[in-house]
Amino acid sequence: MDIHGSTVEFHGVTRKFGNVVALNDFSLKIKPGELVTLLGPSGCGKTTALRILAGIDKEHSGVVEIDGKDMSSIPANKRNIGMVFQAYSLFPNMTAQENVEYGLRVRGVDSVARSKRASELLELVGLASQSARRSTQLSGGQQQRVALARALAIEPSVLLLDEPLSALDAQVRSQLRDEIRRIQKTIGITTLFVTHDQEEAMAVSDRVGVMNKGNLDQIDSPSHLYNKPKTPFVAGFVGLTNVVPAVAQSKNEVLVLDQVLDISEHAPSLVKGEEVKALIRPEAISIEKAAKGAVVITKSFLGPMTRIGIDVGLHDLIYVELTSKEAKKIDTGDHVEVTISSDSVMVTHA
Amino acid sequence: MKRTLGWSDRTILIAAGFFFITPFLAAGEYSLRGYGGKGHTFANYTWILHQLGFGPALLTSLRIAGVSVLLLLFLMIPTVVYVQLGGRRWARLIEILCLLPIVIPVVSLAIGAQVAMPKRLQSTSYELCFFYVIICMPYVYRTLNTGLQAIALPTLVEASSSLGATPVKTLVLVIIPAIRSATLGAAFITFAISMGEYALAVLLHFHTLPTWATNAAQENLYGSVAISIGSLFSVWFLLVLFSYLPAIKGALQNKKVKVT
Amino acid sequence: MSQTSLQSTLSHQTAEGALPVAKRMFRLDKSFLGILPFLALIGYFFFYPLAVVFNESIHDSHHHLTASAYKALFGGDYRNAFIGSFELAAYSMAISAIIGALICWAVVKTQGHARKLIIAAAGVLTSTGGIPLAFSFIAAFGQEGLVTKILLNVFHWDIYGGAFDIYNFWGILLVYCFFQAPLMVIIFIPAVENLKVEWQEANETLGGSRIAYLRFVVIPVLAPAFISSCLLLFASGFSAYATAAAMSNGTIPLVPLLIGNLVNGEVLADQANQGDALAMGMILVCVLVFGLYALVMRVSRKK
Structure with a gap:
């Protein structure tokens, strides 16, 4: 399977639905063979971006290029893009095999060649034995595998995945997720993946772009995104974050939960006395049993980790994650002392 | 991801609207013509009111339609609820039985009814109600079935009975309110069909509104067109009212929420 | 009639699953009762008149069996x-x-x-x-x-x-x-x-x-x-x-x-x-x- 990876570029793409700006001056470059995920809540514009690239949505300003070629005048059926939809996209009147062959059939490929190619692809997605079944006879996960095989059969220059896992059960979801990544790497196809599930995005992507109200807030590798979020929205959307009121003590220092933290690393340029919000990852907080002070209210076992909710006298609980072994020592109702390490604390202007 | 209306779709809809509305507008115009086709007047409509048979025929039709609606709802709501809850195995049978009245010609039913029904029943126009129940059953079954499928019926019944309600109370206080719009729809279609049914009424020699109108037509075509237009428009008006009722109610409730 | 059908329905609901085989057999009879009013009505006002039509169609006015009326349909x-x-x-x-x-x-x-x-x-x-x-x-x-x-x-x-x-x-x-x-x-x-x-x-x-x-x-x-x-x-x-x-x-x-x-x-x-x-x-x-x-x-x- 020799699909070469293409370069995909968005240049200042804007799309409006009436007065609503679904996509605002969106620019992005995807390198050959890269898997980029657009992550965000529903209505953030991620699917719009994908549909514009596919050519299904044509009412936009700005330019989309594939391998440096402007796509404006090229209709969806000439773009050579493989797309996997959320669900229900298999043609119900055809078998799995016929579905995979469809793109080749409309291109006039002879039946021997397209049957051979379809068999190869069904093999690749692990469904060779189900080729004669219709979509109604396949499980949700199998249907999405066939849809993937169908999208790849036309040797597309780009693969688009529009929440392909969201209609599946949790177990099938993570299995198919890893398999999509494996196949994508094997073929080396440039891929744009759209999802609202941050865990999914982090697990499969080379880079993740977090979208918020039509804007691309930040695009980075998964680890960068988690450790160095650029905006509070990104911090909040990627992983669990405590949002705690804080007061600036100097240009680089804040007072949070009776602790003064030096956060010069983030270059916050604060004004003394300013009221701000501190964003603190659960793992940046450590706790110690104490005679009095904050109270442990909730304790949820998450497998290797245990999440502990602490009442520190604020409106919301503060969440801390400990290894389950450490957490054994602490029970609900215990008093604890809370310590925050400054290196992964971010501050926003309330 | 909405489907969009293209120019060809608009053309189809506009053309269809035009073809379906024009004859009724033309008939409306016809019903307003004066005697000899001269000028326009409401004379044909007032003529209806002065006919001796009109009042009784209208009353008979209304009475029959009303009884048919009650009878059908009283029979079908418990039956459909029952089939969905415990009698699933009968669903297929009932579906097939409910299709037959559409398939079998009403005329055949009428010819049998003449001979088969006891004389006491044949002497009263309420005989028609039972046959209208049969004719309307397919539509009513489908409407109620769809309505019931849209609610979590077993859960509602379990919840209600665990709170101590008797089955009848569950039916009246929980299920029927939950399928209110389906019930209204079923009632409406039964009413409309019963008011307009002609074959059974004429073949069994009853004087309902449609049979009276055909007789009147031989005397005054203008008048019977006026009756037709009048009855069509009143049914349409009722239907539009019915189908917008939930929407109107919803809108009013939304307003209330906003005010408080 | 609505009462009985719904009552039997509900009793089935609660008893579902835990019944021994013998009782399940018995239940088959009872579940039939739920649609009985419906069957009775459609039987008497739909199938019975049609059966009468059929019966009349194969008898002449002297109650003798005949197919002459059917033969006439072809001309x-x-x-x-x-x-x-x-x-x-x-x-x-x-x-x-x-x-x-x-x-x-x-x-x-x-x-x-x-x-x-x-x-x-x-x-x-x-x-x-x-x-x-x-x-x-x-x-x-x-x-x-x-x-x-x-x-x-x-x-x-x-x-x-x-x-x-x-x-x-x-x-x-x-x-x-x-x-x-x-x-x-x-x-x-x-x-x-x-x-x-x-x-x-x-x-x-x-x-x-x-x-x-x-x-x-x-x-x-x-x-x-x-x-x-x-x-x-x-x-x-x-x-x-x-x-x-x-x-x-x-x-x-x-x-x-x-x-x-x-x-x-x-x-x-x-x-x-x-x-x-x-x-x-x-x-x-x-x-x-x-x-x-x-x-x-x-x-x-x-x-």
């Missing part, structure tokens, strides 16, 4: 009536199916009130057909009707220049299409609504044209529903009575009209069971059509 007026009814049903089916399908195709793309209104209007046109529809058309398309006059004076098309007359076969066909096409909209629209936008978009991204989409996806997917809808339209056109009766005064050879005439006493003594035989003939045609319908549905469900 003269009766044969013509079956041909007439068949033609009327087939033509109105063909025209209405195409018009109705086109409307469905457009209607599924509308939203909200527009869609609700169109479907409601179709429902009303279908179910309030009959007499009012017939008179409205006599008024609109008659010699003096507004539509006839407009077509003549504005478009210079004399619709009475050819074979058309509102009181003959073509006039009745026209009116039939006005309640058959809406009927098509109602029964065919669920199938069209089931066409997923994703299929169209998948076709596009896979390189298919609009025509490829129609040819390889839309037509094969809709075919079973289209055929079965056509069969229902045929049955409906074949057995309709009111419209034809109001428009033709019983002069056009159609089976339902002949039956009506026979029922209304225009009958010789030795033909007393002719109406019954005609009715059975109609039922037979309709049951055959219905059988085809069931077959199509079964085949399409298996896919």
Whole structure:
């Protein structure tokens, strides 16, 4: 399977639905063979971006290029893009095999060649034995595998995945997720993946772009995104974050939960006395049993980790994650002392 | 991801609207013509009111339609609820039985009814109600079935009975309110069909509104067109009212929420 | 009766699953009770009269078994009536199916009130057909009707220049299409609504044209529903009575009209069971059509 990876570029793409700006001056470059995920809540514009690239949505300003070629005048059926939809996209009147062959059939490929190619692809997605079944006879996960095989059969220059896992059960979801990544790497196809599930995005992507109200807030590798979020929205959307009121003590220092933290690393340029919000990852907080002070209210076992909710006298609980072994020592109702390490604390202007 | 209306779709809809509305507008115009086709007047409509048979025929039709609606709802709501809850195995049978009245010609039913029904029943126009129940059953079954499928019926019944309600109370206080719009729809279609049914009424020699109108037509075509237009428009008006009722109610409730 | 059926229902609900086999057998009898009122009504007011019709059709006025009434169906007026009814049903089916399908195709793309209104209007046109529809058309398309006059004076098309007359076969066909096409909209629209936008978009991204989409996806997917809808339209056109009766005064050879005439006493003594035989003939045609319908549905469900 020799699909070469293409370069995909968005240049200042804007799309409006009436007065609503679904996509605002969106620019992005995807390198050959890269898997980029657009992550965000529903209505953030991620699917719009994908549909514009596919050519299904044509009412936009700005330019989309594939391998440096402007796509404006090229209709969806000439773009050579493989797309996997959320669900229900298999043609119900055809078998799995016929579905995979469809793109080749409309291109006039002879039946021997397209049957051979379809068999190869069904093999690749692990469904060779189900080729004669219709979509109604396949499980949700199998249907999405066939849809993937169908999208790849036309040797597309780009693969688009529009929440392909969201209609599946949790177990099938993570299995198919890893398999999509494996196949994508094997073929080396440039891929744009759209999802609202941050865990999914982090697990499969080379880079993740977090979208918020039509804007691309930040695009980075998964680890960068988690450790160095650029905006509070990104911090909040990627992983669990405590949002705690804080007061600036100097240009680089804040007072949070009776602790003064030096956060010069983030270059916050604060004004003394300013009221701000501190964003603190659960793992940046450590706790110690104490005679009095904050109270442990909730304790949820998450497998290797245990999440502990602490009442520190604020409106919301503060969440801390400990290894389950450490957490054994602490029970609900215990008093604890809370310590925050400054290196992964971010501050926003309330 | 909405489907969009293209120019060809608009053309189809506009053309269809035009073809379906024009004859009724033309008939409306016809019903307003004066005697000899001269000028326009409401004379044909007032003529209806002065006919001796009109009042009784209208009353008979209304009475029959009303009884048919009650009878059908009283029979079908418990039956459909029952089939969905415990009698699933009968669903297929009932579906097939409910299709037959559409398939079998009403005329055949009428010819049998003449001979088969006891004389006491044949002497009263309420005989028609039972046959209208049969004719309307397919539509009513489908409407109620769809309505019931849209609610979590077993859960509602379990919840209600665990709170101590008797089955009848569950039916009246929980299920029927939950399928209110389906019930209204079923009632409406039964009413409309019963008011307009002609074959059974004429073949069994009853004087309902449609049979009276055909007789009147031989005397005054203008008048019977006026009756037709009048009855069509009143049914349409009722239907539009019915189908917008939930929407109107919803809108009013939304307003209330906003005010408080 | 509502009380008993619901009560037995609820007792089954709570007892479900924990019953020993013997009790389950017993339950089979009881579950039958729930639909008994329904069966009783449809049995007495539907199947019983039809059985009587059948019984009468095979006996002469002296209660002797005979098939003479059936033999008569193959000749003269009766044969013509079956041909007439068949033609009327087939033509109105063909025209209405195409018009109705086109409307469905457009209607599924509308939203909200527009869609609700169109479907409601179709429902009303279908179910309030009959007499009012017939008179409205006599008024609109008659010699003096507004539509006839407009077509003549504005478009210079004399619709009475050819074979058309509102009181003959073509006039009745026209009116039939006005309640058959809406009927098509109602029964065919669920199938069209089931066409997923994703299929169209998948076709596009896979390189298919609009025509490829129609040819390889839309037509094969809709075919079973289209055929079965056509069969229902045929049955409906074949057995309709009111419209034809109001428009033709019983002069056009159609089976339902002949039956009506026979029922209304225009009958010789030795033909007393002719109406019954005609009715059975109609039922037979309709049951055959219905059988085809069931077959199509079964085949399409298996896919």
